[in-house]
Amino acid sequence: GAISPFLEPGTRTKADSLAIVHLSRDNLLPVILQESKGEVDGYAEGSVINTRFGSFPHTTLINQPWGAQVRASIVDTGSRGRKRKIQEQETAPDDSEGAGSTTTPGQATPKGLETASSGFVHILPPTPEVWTTSLPHRTQVVYTPDYSYILHRIRARPGMRIIESGSGSGSFTHASVRAVYNGYPKSDDDARGKVYSFEFNEDRYQKMAEEVEAHGLKDLVKVSQRDVYNGGFLVDGKSPEAECVFLDLPAPWKALPHLSRSKPAGVEQDTPWISPLRSDRTVHLCTFSPCIEQVTKTVEVMRQLGWMEIEMVEVCHKRINVMRERVGLNMPTDRGSNLSPYDVGEAVQRLKEVESKSKEFHERNQGGENGDADVDMDDAPEAQKSNGTPSKSVNESKAPVASASAKPFMMGRLIHRTEPEIKTHTSYLVFAVLPQEWTEEQEAAAFAKWPCGQ
Ligand code: SAM
Structure with missing residues (x-):
């Protein structure tokens, strides 16, 4: 018999085989991909997955490398007068009508109309782990x-x-x-x-x-x-x-x-x-x-x-959540106002850095319009360096630019938060x-x- 995609997934998605459509981290959809069943009124007839990120005909998900990002397609919404509507869409490709959640499963996929729409999904191979989070629950399960x-x-x-x-x-x-x-x-x-x-x-x-x-x-x-x-x-x-x-x-x-x-x-x-x-x-x-x-x-x-x-x-x-947290005197409210000496030291160091960058920036711009309080002092001098000319406008210099010399504390301090309690006894x-x-x-x-x- 066929080898299970759970055990030997190969490199690409296949027709009549299970794939997991990854909508978001907590929203995974198991789907057996089906090939188009032929043509109706000149259009490929096939199954469509409708999500809030757009419509995804199965035909666009078959033979994709695992992990691929697939863009939503514009899918016809009516069963009658379909041809006319599609012709209208063909002449107005920017018209996003038809994409989104207005279609129902099983509707026709207009040939040649699988153009990019708003959203996208990723297509993942089935594993026991993703199956456990996406399977239809008939009982309590073992996690x-x-x-x-x-x-x-x-x-x-x-x-x-x-x-x-x-x-x-x-x-x-x-x-x-x-x-x-x-x-x-x-x-x-x-x-x-x-x-x-x-x-x-x-x-x-x-x-x-x-x-x-x-x-x-x-x-x-x-x-x-x-x-x-x-x-x-x-x-x-x-x-x-x-x-x-x-x-x-x-x-x-x-x-x-x-x-x-x-x-x-x-x-x-x-x-x-x-x-x-x-x-x-x-x-x-x-x-x-x-x-x-x-x-x-x-x-x-x-x-x-x-x-x-x-x-x-x-x-x-x-679950332990590891993330970077921006350090500053305005600490997040859930940490309260009790700054440890470590926090204060780091905040002071950051303020000094910002101050010196700000001074450098003001000197280069000779006091122009840059009194704007909105300016991101971390980014402005870097932005100038990147285009070679000092910027006259503060707004132009606001785009963040990645810098190899960026100090870790500028990206935020590495912290972790542990779930306060174990939520469930299994x-x-x-x-x-x-x-x-x-x-x-x-x-x-x-x-x-x-x-x-x-
Ligand atoms: N381990 C499963 C999973 O990970 O999805 C869940 C098992 S569920 C909690 C317990 C199952 O045992 C139920 O489907 C129930 O019908 C079945 N069961 C209860 N008594 C049984 C019996 N005497 N013989 C066989 N199955 C039984």
Whole structure:
């Protein structure tokens, strides 16, 4: 099958493949790009993305290098009399009518009329991180700070097999398939890293199955509809042979008995017991629960079932904003008027610099019209230097000019602001390890090889 753009995006956008339209930092739009479906009335018929930055026919987004900036197009607004209107636009190319938010998806893209309009977007390859921020939410999801830590702790690596339940909105699924991806289709099926995802809700299962197909992941992610508390984790009666497990379920302790090496008491099964876990490797597991009561029950059952190295962790993610702040005596109000000696020293240094530049500027201009209080003293002398002649007009010299000798404090002092509080508690992560199976024969053989074994 097609290789997923999440795993091998290539260098350019493709038709029938997922791309992320970046409108702004917090506004990302996932889109499957569609080629024009032919012509209607002499115009290419195709899908159009309408945003407040303008209209973007899919045809203008296909075969673009990833990261490209794409300008909005002028798109026809009417279904009838389209030709006449476009002809009018052709004779008046500056007329911006038709661009903007007046069109609806699916309207015609007039051929040759994809001229620049007001706004632009960037087109980005899909990654689990951007997918997590742009995906359609069907449930609570696991976010990047949590899943990056979880995948590291459960030792998810290329070629491994992960059991995940429930699938929910597929946020964790996308991150985990990237972690285990080992170069499909070069490797054979048995050696392929895979995600076995189990979801009990019919609707969410259907949506997940559709997404997995649309994202080119169906050979790497197997979604099953199942109540794992009762049905366990086998797929078509076979073991996924998983080495990593992630449970994001309301009652993980009810699923744990199915994740044993041998049939635990209380699990009904007529056929011989098949463990979903790989027997010759240590299995790493994580459960994700918002309440401490859920953690207590989970840990209790983990202990009964032989899980070891049980540990609970909470990821407290804090955003730190790093920026430059202009230093002056008029400090921003949120910092109050309590200037530290450091601030005052810096402000005085800056004032001295400004004063000397101002003096130099006044001398060169011999007192002309430059008494204007609006002049930016930092910039004026530089502006003069750049055009070689002293400026008579203050306004002419106001444009800021980058200077290689600009001192860092002129660009502002480097500061950071930390979010005052952690806004949300996501969940408690419980990690545990199930050691590899160790038979009496293996024990005896290992003991015999050991130099001090006799
Ligand atoms: N980890 C997912 C993500 O990152 O998008 C979100 C999972 S969501 C919080 C929990 C999911 O578990 C729900 O979709 C729910 O339907 C499913 N679920 C609850 N009980 C289940 C069960 N017994 N078997 C399988 N899935 C179950």
